[in-house]
Amino acid sequence: MTVHSPVLFLSDQETKVDLLNNEAIARTIVRLISGTSERPMTIGVHGDWGAGKSSVLEMIDEAFSKNEQILCIKFNGWQFQGFEDAKIAVVEGIVTELIANRSLLTNAKEEVKNILRRIDWLKAAKKVGGFAFTAFTGIPTVDQLHSIIDTVKSKLSDPATLATKENAEQTIELFSNLLKDGDSRSVPKEINEFRKAFSDLLVKAKIDRLIVLIDDLDRCLPETAIETLEAIRLFVFLPNTAFIVGADEAMIEYAVRHHFPDLPESSSSQGYARSYLEKLIQVPMRIPALGETETQIYVTLLLIGSRLGENSSEFQKLLQLGREALCKPWEGKGIDSSKIKDILGDKSADISDLLLLSEQISPILSAGTKGNPRQIKRFLNALHLRLQVSADRGFGDNIRADILAKIMLAELFLPPSVFEHIASSAAKKDDGICKELAILEQGDRSKEESKTQTEQSGNKEENLSEENPTLADWKTRPEVIKWALIEPKIGTNSLKPYLFVIKDRKNYLESRAPLSPKLMALLEKLSGGEANAKACGLELTSLSLDEVESLLQALRSKLLGSNAFSSKPPTIWGIAELVQAHPKGFQMRYVEILEELPVKLLGPWAAAGHEKIVTDPICKARLERLIQNWRTNGSTALKTALIAQPLGKGNK
Structure with a gap:
């Protein structure tokens, strides 16, 4: 196996390198704490999931790290979830850290x-x-x-x-x-x-001040989040203490409503959740979402930093340049490319592709991610991973990074019906072109030009004038128009190579006919969990074998497209009901689908519940071999569940 250049990967963990200019928030909190002497204080660092709260807490910790009279203790509620009562975990964790550090x-x-x-x-x-x-x-x-x-x-x-x-x-x-x-x-x-x-x-x-940094409350289950906040109340108003809580306000408010489910439906009670948090948090600080200009600066720094290294002298100069641009984001100016070239000199040629990519994708990426840094990183990671896989498969010049990026923006951030039409339409055509997209990308064409093109088309089915209902619908959606106008234009390119690259999510190139309305309705019910699946009994028995095959294939695709296998996927119930309704010929298909599931991700649910579905001796033997494999190679949770199953009884 030949190993090529390293794959770009942008970690979404907290960082001490500030690419978002959030250091200003951290510095403000540091000055606030430093200037209040013995006064107890609770500060909230609020923002959406992935907005950069953890990085702000990391900067605060770094700012106080050299002051021996101040002790910072970090507590992550999510890491302790499920191990012990959260109140006790917080209390004991704070005390234990204090004892150990001093x-x-x-x-x-x-x-x-x-x-x-x-x-x-x-x-x-x-x-x-x-x-x-x-x-x-x-x-x-x-x-x-x-x-x-x-x-x-x-x-x-x-x-x-x-x-x-x-x-x-x-x-x-x-x-x-x-x-x-x-x-x-x-x-x-x-x-x-x-x-x-x-x-x-x-x-x-x-010590002059004990500072407790509490992070990731918005990742916790409601009970854990509330118990952690309740534990903080034990320490509130104690002199020399300061608590800094990083959490998404909306998630905490949800946790409060979950904790008090019997509150009456009234305007006063609806504000109780926010009042609960405001009572505990004296000083709320919110991290704003990135705007379009800020997103472009952030993406530029991310990409260049990943290639040059964040510790390189050139990148440190670029970082300062980015911070200067972030001081006036309302002017709509990103990082001056000429200044980047001046700083990098001969190395500027090595990152010219990154500058172009940043300029191309930042506008729609800002809207699609709502300015969320973690979502931006995840998009860039997914883009580069797909490019790397394409290169290793030998696709070569058939895949352009800018075109793939534009397609992925549509895949992830446009309404699903829009991308479904683009992909399905391109997949069905020999030339791989979606004609509606080609027209939309042209922008403001004159009606005469549109009419001329329509008259030149001898096929009425290809009449794509402005009266085309799909095109008319797209033109009412600002996000679709904004995406279509992004360079490069892809409407006249064959999209088939790119549909092959993104088929890890869905294979649009399959020749299978679309499901009928009846089967689509059944697919929806069978994907809705146990109760919905069991309610389909009579409808399932009346299906033809061809309909069963189509429906089973659709359920399989939906199941394998999920990454959540620790608990029983809702689609499994539908597959089981369908196979039980048509046991002859489909029991082996059920086992084959189980064999396709990622064994390292399966939860304990997979250890049981198959005996009513798989009754044929040959199918049972194959299922037993699969379960033996799970006993050896399964996840810890699955192997633990199988220990309770006697050998030969794992399918019960």
Whole structure:
């Protein structure tokens, strides 16, 4: 195998290299915290998913890293999701980091012991799921602890009620240790004592300010997000503390509505979700979306940085040039290409293609991604990966980067019906041309020119005048017109090579006839999950074998086009119902479809549920061989689920 040049890959992880001029937001927060002395503070860094919140938090951490009187602790709620109660994870994580960073195990043994014991009480409140205690609704008293221990012991014979026997034994040990104090605890007293113990620990740590950076709350499930915010309340108003929370406001508001589902439908209650966040966050800072000019500057810096290296002296000069341009984005001027050439000298020829690509795709990329940096990076990654695969397959000059980029912009950001028509129309023609697109790209043609072209066409079916309904519809869509006017013009090019490149998402070059309206309606139902699929029973039994084949092929394409296999895909229910309605001849197809699924991505759902579908002995034998392969090469979750299945019973 020959290995060519490295494939471009733009990481969407947080970075200390500021390409978005968001450092201004970070500097403002740093000055705000530095100028408030002991005053407690909670600051929100808000923005859409992928807007750059994590990078802002990274810059804040970097700004304080050299100040020994300030300690920054980073907490990622998403990484802790599912491992433990989120409230306890936040509280214990902050305390543990503080102890570790200031060597307090040696210098403040009593204070450390005291704060850890307070945390044990908070853990006890959540340890047993059957007892509804939380840090804010109640902490068990001594009498209640005795009752809990007795209850847990009585359930040891059936550990499933307590998740695991080990969990039950740990619960008894924890509660028994807490009983050694013998004193009675109340909720206000315990919370106040925890806050006092934490304040004492801060004094021993000899720091002027503790800054906690909480990130990725908008990736968490609603319960985890709310519990993390509730944990912050334990620390709010403690002197010398500052919390900086990076989160998408809309996602947090959704989490609040999910947490309080019984709120009445009224104007006042609808604002409760926002009020909840505003009550906790004293200073909200929002990262704005990129405009068209900012997107072009960002894309230019991304592409050039990926080729020259972000640490190169030339790129650092370009970065400064980009920041200067970002100071006046309202003027609509990107980075001056002549200045780029002056900085790079002879190297400018190496990046001329990147400058052209940036100029071509930035306008529609800004609109399509709504100025979201992460979406921009993902588009550029997908573009370069497809170009690399095309080159390795030997497609050569048949694929141009600018044409592929324009097609991908339509594929990802235009209304699906528009791209479907362009792709399907081009695929059906011998010349690979979509005539409607060719006309649309010409822009403002005179009616006389349009009429002349129409008269020259002897085929009425090819009459593509302005009265063509598809063309008329496209002309009412500003995003379609804006995309069509982007260079290069592709309407007179054969799109077939490019449709082959993008067939990883859908193969438009297949010769299969489109589904009838009846089958399209069935496809929609069968793709809608268990209940919808089971409701199709009578309709499925009346299908002809040709209809079953067409429908099964459509379901297969839809299933394989998904990347979500950790939980049971809705389409699987439809495939199963269709095969059960027509078992003869299609059971093997069911097994073949299972064989096509990515074994490393399959969740535990795949371990069971096949016995009613696959009953033919030959098909069952092949299914069993597949399951044996899953036992060896499957994901951890799938192999764990299969362990519970006796050999030979994996299809049940």
